[in-house]
Amino acid sequence: MSEELSRQERKERTRQAILDAALELSREGGLSTLSLRSVAKRVGIVPTAFYRHFASVEELGLALTEQSFGALREMLREVRRDSRDIEGVIENSVKTLVKNVKERQDHFTFVAREMIAGPTLVREAIGRELELIELELAMDIGRLVPTQWSNDDLRTVASLMVTAMTGVVQSLINSPATAEDAIVRRAESQLQMVVIGVANWKSQDR
Amino acid sequence: MSEELSRQERKERTRQAILDAALELSREGGLSTLSLRSVAKRVGIVPTAFYRHFASVEELGLALTEQSFGALREMLREVRRDSRDIEGVIENSVKTLVKNVKERQDHFTFVAREMIAGPTLVREAIGRELELIELELAMDIGRLVPTQWSNDDLRTVASLMVTAMTGVVQSLINSPATAEDAIVRRAESQLQMVVIGVANWKSQDR
DNA sequence: CTTTTCAGTGAACATCCGTACACCCATATA
DNA sequence: TATATGGGTGTACGGATGTTCACTGAAAAG
Numbered sequence: 001m002s003e004e005l006s007r008q009e010r011k012e013r014t015r016q017a018i019l020d021a022a023l024e025l026s027r028e029g030g031l032s033t034l035s036l037r038s039v040a041k042r043v044g045i046v047p048t049a050f051y052r053h054f055a056s057v058e059e060l061g062l063a064l065t066e067q068s069f070g071a072l073r074e075m076l077r078e079v080r081r082d083s084r085d086i087e088g089v090i091e092n093s094v095k096t097l098v099k100n101v102k103e104r105q106d107h108f109t110f111v112a113r114e115m116i117a118g119p120t121l122v123r124e125a126i127g128r129e130l131e132l133i134e135l136e137l138a139m140d141i142g143r144l145v146p147t148q149w150s151n152d153d154l155r156t157v158a159s160l161m162v163t164a165m166t167g168v169v170q171s172l173i174n175s176p177a178t179a180e181d182a183i184v185r186r187a188e189s190q191l192q193m194v195v196i197g198v199a200n201w202k203s204q205d206r
Numbered sequence: 207m208s209e210e211l212s213r214q215e216r217k218e219r220t221r222q223a224i225l226d227a228a229l230e231l232s233r234e235g236g237l238s239t240l241s242l243r244s245v246a247k248r249v250g251i252v253p254t255a256f257y258r259h260f261a262s263v264e265e266l267g268l269a270l271t272e273q274s275f276g277a278l279r280e281m282l283r284e285v286r287r288d289s290r291d292i293e294g295v296i297e298n299s300v301k302t303l304v305k306n307v308k309e310r311q312d313h314f315t316f317v318a319r320e321m322i323a324g325p326t327l328v329r330e331a332i333g334r335e336l337e338l339i340e341l342e343l344a345m346d347i348g349r350l351v352p353t354q355w356s357n358d359d360l361r362t363v364a365s366l367m368v369t370a371m372t373g374v375v376q377s378l379i380n381s382p383a384t385a386e387d388a389i390v391r392r393a394e395s396q397l398q399m400v401v402i403g404v405a406n407w408k409s410q411d412r
Numbered sequence: 413c414t415t416t417t418c419a420g421t422g423a424a425c426a427t428c429c430g431t432a433c434a435c436c437c438a439t440a441t442a
Numbered sequence: 443t444a445t446a447t448g449g450g451t452g453t454a455c456g457g458a459t460g461t462t463c464a465c466t467g468a469a470a471a472g
Contacts, residue, residue, distance in 0.1 A: 117323035197403025
């Protein structure tokens, strides 16, 4: 099979195999029900070998978080680069998100679960990633929408959008594939509502 | 201590003690890391006695779901009875929700976790409860807002609001108490934005 | 008063878990 | 070529878990 691999390469390959196995196995019950032994068995190594790569399951979870957000971050950056107006950013972001969720279901299932049910460090790491996305979205809105909002208001609306989208992801995950179109259409309507609300926000008394 | 209790009463008392213990213990790692033995130990019964009340931990989870939503449902019904306009429903609903979250933290922590990370049956039960709340909210909007929307649009906006509120609950749960005010204020702003978006919804092209 | 019901007991079980420890041997280094 | 490094092995341990089974004794039913 594999030949002529350096020690580093072999180690990296095993590490990735552990991550893949952990992702698949955590589909059932999440990180908390993931046992070091079951991961090792699936990878084809002895349980103790796990420690050569991760000090604990929690550390494994941090690596999975990193890996889960990596691709999404890059795709959102592309969206940002290719869009000139706020409607474009929103529309393309939703498309990107849905595409991502379909292509990398396990990663999103993992994040959606662990952001609430995961170990503290993992929850915090995911929270930081989401806050980053939220911040960048707030900046986009401030840049692309002709208005003079406070940073606070920008954050508020961006937070609403991110919350709505995590909700969409959670819906997509535990719904049958047949319901997908309806969920996506509803998500687009909801974001549109938010945009309209945003456009008329400061003009209202409050 | 306790005397003159019928067999039924004693059984019900033990059952409730099991539910209480399970709720407290699941605060740490959720239902999935809850062991039948640890619950029994805390209640002060022998592990096997657990089966006199629940056939499995999953069934226990269903009972906890029921109990968690029970009080909330009733409080929302009161809100609905006491409010005459949509702004009132929304404002009082948020107040009720926040009050509930503070008073019965463990119940909400349980629901927020298990709606995503829980066993299938529990997830479905929570989903049904949320859908009910969503439906009633959609009816309120349809009744209290002078407009001719389709049921579909009503559901869409109600869904957005419920999603936003579950997001708020999740924020409240894993944030320090000092951040509470900010979260609540942001939640109110977000709902207001949605309402404004709603008010201007059909007037837009789409 | 006699019988039945049944919540709770207590011992035993097979299974899985994380982790400590000594070891091996192919690769990297000197 | 000789040495050092480090992924991976194999055994072994104490502890926790779900579930079985036969039981007890007080309350309910007859």
